[in-house]
Amino acid sequence: NAGVTQTPKFRVLKTGQSMTLLCAQDMNHEYMYWYRQDPGMGLRLIHYSVGEGTTAKGEVPDGYNVSRLKKQNFLLGLESAAPSQTSVYFCASSLAGGANTGELFFGEGSRLTVL
Amino acid sequence: GENVEQHPSTLSVQEGDSAVIKCTYSDSASNYFPWYKQELGKRPQLIIDIRSNVGEKKDQRIAVTLNKTAKHFSLHITETQPEDSAVYFCAASLSGSARQLTFGSGTQLTVLP
Numbered sequence: 306n307a308g309v310t311q312t313p314k315f316r317v318l319k320t321g322q323s324m325t326l327l328c329a330q331d332m333n334h335e336y337m338y339w340y341r342q343d344p345g346m347g348l349r350l351i352h353y354s355v356g357e358g359t360t361a362k363g364e365v366p367d368g369y370n371v372s373r374l375k376k377q378n379f380l381l382g383l384e385s386a387a388p389s390q391t392s393v394y395f396c397a398s399s400l401a402g403g404a405n406t407g408e409l410f411f412g413e414g415s416r417l418t419v420l
Numbered sequence: 421g422e423n424v425e426q427h428p429s430t431l432s433v434q435e436g437d438s439a440v441i442k443c444t445y446s447d448s449a450s451n452y453f454p455w456y457k458q459e460l461g462k463r464p465q466l467i468i469d470i471r472s473n474v475g476e477k478k479d480q481r482i483a484v485t486l487n488k489t490a491k492h493f494s495l496h497i498t499e500t501q502p503e504d505s506a507v508y509f510c511a512a513s514l515s516g517s518a519r520q521l522t523f524g525s526g527t528q529l530t531v532l533p
Contacts (some may be wrong), residue, residue, distance in 0.1 A: 315422045328465040336485065336519060338518075345429070345525055345526075346525055347426075347509055347524055347525040348464070348523040348527050349523070350521070350522075351519055353519065355519065364421070364522075395463065395464070397518075399519070401520035405477065407452050407466075407469055407513065407518050408454070408469075408518065409454075409456075409464070409466065409518045409521070411463040411464050411465070412463060413462075413463050414463060
């Protein structure tokens, strides 16, 4: 079991460029999430999905788009990167609602730098 | 929405001493409170969690206490060891699951040998 895997691990972009981060999970989880982690600000939710074909906005969605065409994959897109999007991005997945469904399983993170 | 404040932002303790990290939340409807540990350069991992129908939960050297009236919860680590050095995040959820988690800003714990 690989768990949650993210690609790429590192990326440097110039302002205005676009890119897509890919997240894949092999645990058959219904819910998937994209967080960004910045120093002193904890983990902030960008977008999430409660099932294949669904997406929803989190706390900081501006400048990002997502898609969940397959249950196991959750893509995060930056259409026109800005320096403020320099961050470490974590994908996570979890079971659907109900008892014992609180645990987030994180990927290893993707460090993005926008120049 | 929910707001979670975490203190202190940094904490240094001598090996063998206890460490306490505190969090407060704003929405009295929050009902699920997990703690995550993130070692340097690694992914966050769940170490313990508590639901609102319980006041305290313990797992070996770590424990979490919840005070719903005051809207705060705390992580207690006893007999600290160097491998406890990490960033710890608290979180609160309105849904009872991971779907609506709001994280605190994190505490860098350093255990000095």
